[in-house]
Amino acid sequence: MRQQVTAAVWRLALAAALVCGIGLLPWLTRTDPALTVLKARSAERDPSPEVLAAVRDQLGLDAGPPHLLGQWLGGLMRGDAGRSWISGTExxxxxxxxxxxxxxxxxxxxxxxxxxxxxxxxxxxxxxxxxxxxxxxxxxxxxxxxxxxxxxxxxxxxxxxxxxxxxxxxxxxxxxxxxxxxxxxxxxxxxxxxxxxxxxxxxxxxxxxxxxxxxxxxxxxxxxxxxxxxxxxxxxxxxxxxxxxxxxxxxxxxxxxxxxxxxxxxxxxxxxxxxxxxxxxxxxxxxxxxxxxxxxxxxxxxxxxxxxxxxxGALSTLHRPAPPTRNVLPYVLGAVLLVVIVLGLTRDPLALQTGERLRAPSPAHPFGTDALGRDLLARVGHGALDTLLLALSITVAALLVGVLLGLLPRLSGPLVDTVNAVPPVLLALLVTAVAGSGTATPALAVTAVAWAPLAAHTSSLLRQERATLHVLATRGIGAGRWYLLRRELLPAVLPPVVRHALLRLPGVALALASLGFLGLGAQPPSPEWGLLLAENQPYAERAPWAVLAPAVVLALLGALAVTAAGAAGRTRRRRTRQAAATAAEREPVGAR
Missing domain, CATH: 1.10.3720.10 (MetI-like)
Structure with a gap:
């Protein structure tokens, strides 16, 4: 009961901190909130000092964020969430x-x-x-x-x-x-x-x-x-x-x-x-x-x-070593992706050829051209350097943070719930308000949420693995916590979580692409994949290859990630089982 109360208080504190942080958004942007609201109400109205002063007085902006937040929370207690600053409706x-x-x-x-x-x-x-x-x-x-x-x-x-x-x-x-x-x-x-x-x-x-x-x-x-x-x-x-x-x-x-x-x-x-x-x-x-x-x-x-x-403690482990198989598919997919990137890097992604606008794939342009006549193979290849390296870095960081916090479920549980409730788009807007726009904005926003599924997966698997018969028996003969974590729990939990992280590698790239699609990531003329999709999406019906080129490469990345995850899981599980067996033979358990 005490743990449940602590978790509830922790969740309430995180939710309150998030709502208060969002309440500071108009002031974090380092722009006049009255001017932003006026433009949203009527883009053609002249933002004269008198008009802006009237907007500030109407909304109470001069009173500052604490007053507005307190006023909003007070109304919320009465079932009143206030009125829209733009439309004036409830x-x-x-x-x-x-x-x-x-x-x-x-x-x-x-x-x-x-x-x-x-x-x-x-x-x-x-x-x-x-x-x-x-x-x-x-x-x-x-x-x-x-x-x-x-x-x-x-x-x-x-x-x-x-x-x-x-x-x-x-x-x-x-x-x-x-x-x-x-x-x-x-x-x-x-x-x-x-x-x-x-x-x-x-x-x-x-x-x-x-x-x-x-x-x-x-x-x-x-x-x-x-x-x-x-x-x-x-x-x-x-x-x-x-x-x-x-x-x-x-x-x-x-x-x-x-x-x-x-x-x-x-x-x-x-x-x-x-x-x-x-x-x-x-x-x-x-x-x-x-x-x-x-x-x-x-x-x-x-x-x-x-x-x-x-x-x-009556469960048995679900994580068993898979039979060794030879799967060349990851190597084939990796080779195809590498060839696409290398061929793209040999071309100029910024060269404009207005006479070659929206050309279909041909020997000169294997992926076709975009609305400005730029070679899509070149843009996909050069964009891979940013998209893939950034997605891989975010995935590794998310895996490390997710596993570490997953080992501490009392701390990570409420944090996962709060973080997951915030869309990456909103986090990107908050990051943009504080740090400005650019390639770092989507990276920070995606990193802030990418660890949550891995932490939840780690905690869930760890909870079930601790209830297995072999862990209960190992604890009964004198094994300490560190021995159990190092020899029994982590070897069983890490392989599926690593495969989960690899499975989400394309999802990280997609999240970056989604933010670029919504205009919150890289800016033209960058060849980032999300921006490529956003730029060419209006021409999807007339020139579908302009959208299919980056989409096919993303799909290829997903296939590579999953097949590589399966191979990695088999290798890792064989090695961990062999290492655990060798250690059990050589060292007395009770000494740990």
Whole structure:
């Protein structure tokens, strides 16, 4: 009970600090908030000193941030979130309406994600039900390609092809449930691919547990065994599932922009750009409450599924060594990506040829040209130096921070919930306000949130691994905490978390690309991949190769990351098991 109270107080403190920090946004930008609000209200009105003074007096800006924040919090206690600085309307009804739209979209997107995850691990479930998992492959290339597709690109293609050209579904607006299908596909397909890969990584261990072997020996149907195997693996994925819930709500800004959906993420972004402080604070508070609700629901579900086993230490480890296989696919994909980058580096990414605008792929221009006649292969190759190196650096930093904080769940749990509630776009705006725009802005924003899923995954796996029989037996014969962590827990937890980090490497690149797509990253004429997608997206219907070139390279990166993760997992697990066995033979456990 004391731990729960401490965690609740810690969460409240973090939420209050975040809301207070956002309340300082108009003053952190080092611009006149009255001028920003006036431009948002009417771009044509003359910002004379008298007019700006009237705006300051109307909004109470001269009283300073503490007074405005206290006034807003006082009204919030009475159910009044204030009035918009731009439109003058009440904030609470508008935010609740935007939250309702986002929740509906999130619900449909989660259904798509669950179906996609099921399709990703369908073969493993089928083989496990038939007891033929001994030589299971670790591929998932199709899932990797799907996970690496940018959400805004999928949204653009669906809106253009399915909505406009084929006319099967509405592509713009928000007037009924049928308008949720295309944006839900754009959000749910990549999320489901990631969840499916994480589940697919755990299923072989579940099918190898004694209960599964005994059930198969007794002749129970394979479908029943497969259902129980999924049930066994789900608790380890629930923390990340909760993160996806919040991410599909507040992080769907680009998709909401493309489909013109009045969701909470888009509302919050527009309020931040216009410095509409009451709307921004109310939207952020709604995201924090949603994150708290999602976290509470996932913890309750995990307790219901495995609570007694966690208490009694009756679990067996899900992380078993995979059989050695030779997979040349990572080398092939890496070679193809390297060839593309090297060929691009030999060309000039800034050379303008106005007579070659939007040319289709040809021997002279293998990837075609953009709207200014620049060679797309050159721009993709030169952009890789920034995008890939930056994404790799962020992934390594996120892995280190995520594992370290995951080992301290009491500290990281509330921090993960708070960080995940803030969309990277909003963090990018805060970083821009403090440090200015540039390539460092998206890097800092993405780094600030990229560690959270890895920390949640580490904590979840560690909690279940501590409840396994072999750890309980090792502790019973005198092993200390350091020995257990070094010899038993980390060798079991690190491989899946490292694979998870590699799986999210394309996602980090996509997050950087999304911020560039929204104009918060690199600026022209930089060949950064997100900027390439943003620049060429208006020409997707006329010249699809202009968008497909960077998208295909991102998909190639995703396939490479997942196949390399499988190979790394096999090698690492064989080595750690061998090292643990050797150490157990040579050294007495009780001496540690």
């Amino acid at each position: 904030v609470l009804p508008g935010v609740l309406q935007a939250l309702g739209a986002s929740l509906l979209l999130m619900g449909v997107a989660l259904a798509v994600a669950v179906l996609t995850a099921g399709a990703v691990c369908a073969r493993t479930l089928r083989l496990g039900a038939r007891r033929r998992l001994g030589g299971r492959r670790r591929g998932g290339t199709g899932a990797a390609v799907l996970a690496a597709l940018p959400e805004f690109l999928v949204a653009s293609v669906l809106a253009t092809v399915v909505g406009v050209q084929l006319g099967w579904l509405p592509a713009l607006g928000w007037y009924g449930p049928q308008y949720t299908l295309l944006p839900a596909l754009a959000l749910g397909l990549p999320a489901g691919a990631v969840l499916g890969r994480l589940l697919d990584d755990l299923l072989p261990g579940a099918f190898g547990e004694p209960w599964a072997v005994a059930a198969a020996a007794r002749g129970l149907p394979g479908r029943h065994i497969a259902r129980q195997a999924v049930r066994r693996c789900v608790p380890a994925l629930l923390p990340n599932f909760g993160l996806f819930v919040v991410g599909l709500t507040g992080g769907a800004v680009a998709v909401e922009q493309i489909f013109d959906i009045p969701g909470l993420g888009r509302t919050t972004l527009q309020a931040a750009l216009a410095q509409d402080l009451p709307v921004l604070q109310a939207g952020t508070l709604a995201l924090l409450l949603l994150a708290a609700a999602a976290t509470g629901a996932t913890r309750l579900a995990a307790h219901l599924l495995t609570g007694p086993a966690l208490r009694d």
